[in-house]
Amino acid sequence: MSNLSKIPVTVITGFLGSGKTTLIRHLMQNPQGKRLAVLVNEFGTAGVDGDILKSCADENCPENNIMELANGCICCTVADDFIPTIERLMALPETPEHIIIETSGLALPKPLLKAFDWPAIKSRITVDGVIAVADAEAVAAGQFAPDLDAVQAQREADESLDHETPLSEVFEDQISCADIVLLSKADLAGEAGIAKAKEVVEAEAPRKLPIIAITDGAVDPRVILGLEAAAEDDLHNRPSHHDGHDDHEHDDFDSVVVDLGEVEDVQALQDAIEKMAKDQNILRVKGYVAVKGKPMRYLVQAVGTRIRAQYDQPWGDRPRASLLVVIAEHDHIDETAIKAALGV
Numbered sequence: 001m002s003n004l005s006k007i008p009v010t011v012i013t014g015f016l017g018s019g020k021t022t023l024i025r026h027l028m029q030n031p032q033g034k035r036l037a038v039l040v041n042e043f044g045t046a047g048v049d050g051d052i053l054k055s056c057a058d059e060n061c062p063e064n065n066i067m068e069l070a071n072g073c074i075c076c077t078v079a080d081d082f083i084p085t086i087e088r089l090m091a092l093p094e095t096p097e098h099i100i101i102e103t104s105g106l107a108l109p110k111p112l113l114k115a116f117d118w119p120a121i122k123s124r125i126t127v128d129g130v131i132a133v134a135d136a137e138a139v140a141a142g143q144f145a146p147d148l149d150a151v152q153a154q155r156e157a158d159e160s161l162d163h164e165t166p167l168s169e170v171f172e173d174q175i176s177c178a179d180i181v182l183l184s185k186a187d188l189a190g191e192a193g194i195a196k197a198k199e200v201v202e203a204e205a206p207r208k209l210p211i212i213a214i215t216d217g218a219v220d221p222r223v224i225l226g227l228e229a230a231a232e233d234d235l236h237n238r239p240s241h242h243d244g245h246d247d248h249e250h251d252d253f254d255s256v257v258v259d260l261g262e263v264e265d266v267q268a269l270q271d272a273i274e275k276m277a278k279d280q281n282i283l284r285v286k287g288y289v290a291v292k293g294k295p296m297r298y299l300v301q302a303v304g305t306r307i308r309a310q311y312d313q314p315w316g317d318r319p320r321a322s323l324l325v326v327i328a329e330h331d332h333i334d335e336t337a338i339k340a341a342l343g344v
Contacts, residue, residue, distance in 0.1 A: 006126040007090065009099045010225055011112065013174045014133030015167070016105030016284040016327060017303030019184035022217035023133055024102055030221050037089045037096035038066045041104045082112070086121055098225065099125065105284070105327075106170060109177040110240045116232035129227035130238075132178035134171070135303065136189035136213060140196035143167075167283075167329075169241045175204045177238040179229050186213035206239050254333040258342055260322035262290045266298055269342075270307050273324075276341035277305045281332040287324035290315070300324060 012020045024038060089096060103109060109130055116127055175181060183189070183197050194213045201211055212219060231238070263269055266289065273285050285302035296311035297320075326338050 006124060007096060007099060008128035008226070008228075009101060009116075009125050010128050010227075011101045011103065011109055011130045011231075012133065013103045013107065013109045013130060013177065014105065014182075014184075015135065015138075015171055015174070017286075017301070018105070018133040018135045019182075019214075019217055020102050020105075020133050023131075023182065023184070023214075023219070024100055024217075026217040026219070027100060027221055027225070031098075032221050032225065034097040035094060037092070037099045039085060039089065039099065039101045040066065041102065041107060082115055083118055083120055086125065090121075090124060098128070108170065108173045108240060110173065110235065110238055113177070113232050113235060113238070122232075127229060127231035129179040129224065129229045130177050130231055131224050132174045132181045133184050134175070134181060134197065134201065136183035136186050136194050136197040138303075139183070139200050140189055140193035142200070172204050173240045175201055175209075176206050176240060177231075178205075178209060179227055179231065180224055181205070181209050181211045182219060182224070183211060183213045184217070185215065187215045189213075207237065254330045255325055255327045256333060256335045256338050258324045258326060258339055258344055260289065260324065260342060260344060262292045262320065263298075263322055264292050266291055266309065269300075270309060272342055273300070273302050273307055274305045276326075276338065277302060280328065280334065280337060280341065282326055282328045282338075284327040285324055287322070289322040289324070290320035 012024060014020050021040075028036060028038070086099075089099060101112075103112065109132075113127055113130070116122060116125065181201050183194055183201070186194055189197060198211050201209070212223065260269075269289065276282055277285065282302075283304065285300065285307075287300055289298040289300055291298050294311065295314050297313060297315050297318075298309060299312040300307070300309045302308070324342070326333075
């Protein structure tokens with residue numbers, strides 16, 4: 001079976017909070033006449049990103065075409081989770097014409113690409129392309145590139161920065177596996193920040209890659225879909241820190257789900273999240289909040305101390321609940337301190 005007769009799959013990878021879900025929402029709203037399906041993999045038990053995407057479902061990507069893999073890294077659960085879910089997508093009454101996979105922020109894309117060689121699916125789907133989404137402002141600041149001059153002073157002051165952190169290896173592997181890199185939140189980074197971020201990506205990439213700056217996930221779908229990369233057959237050009245290893249550990253990261261009950265003051269909550277992120281080195285906070293007296297649910301998305309929040313849609317028949325997923329490196333997760341910081 002040729003690649004042209006296989007269902008194309010686009011893998012969207014990128015660090016925590018880089019904007020992958022926002023990009024996929026844009027693709028769902030601009031499907032180029034194709035019937036889409038989406039597979040979302042999240043770190044933590046509360047499926048926030050999947051819920052966001054399901055709220056955008058339409059005739060081109062109905063809700064039953066959006067499936068989730070929660071609380072398990074997609075590249076570590078291939079046999080148990082990924083393959084069966086892909087098979088369910090391909091068994092839908094109307095077969096998807098293009099599948100989009102959003103990996104968790106902690107996933108390494110290369111082990112996932114190897115899964116496309118599994119006998120159950122290899123003749124039916126192909127990796128159209130791997131898209132790495134990187135936060136332009138964060139990358140420009142050198143957060144995932146410890147050897148940049150911009151962080152040299154910090155390296156000298158803090159011995160813990162003298163070695164590659166797990167976060168930097170994840171970032172580098174995602175760039176190395178990509179066909180295109182999207183620098184997200186370009187409006188926050190500015191021209192100088194985008195230029196610096198491009199330098200960082202170019203230094204990490206094993207080959208020359210297209211690098212495109214975007215804001216709010218807006219990119220012409222024709223640029224990132226239809227690449228026909230057959231990435232599963234091109235693994236030797238996509239080096240990884242974990243080449244030669246059968247798996248990798250995610251013990252460096254952990255998550256806590258916090259039940260807040262109904263919240264009265266959303267600004268006080270945001271202030272508490274910002275302080276907690278700063279004091280406890282929290283990487284990511286995301287979830288929905290029920291605000292007293294408000295019929296709309298309140299969506300919270302935080303990357304470090306940067307918080308975006310908004311009322312996104314009515315609760316409807318769903319139970320009103322306030323659940324936040326808090327993600328950090330394992331040594332920085334203290335459930336008692338996190339709950340205390342959030343007033344629980």
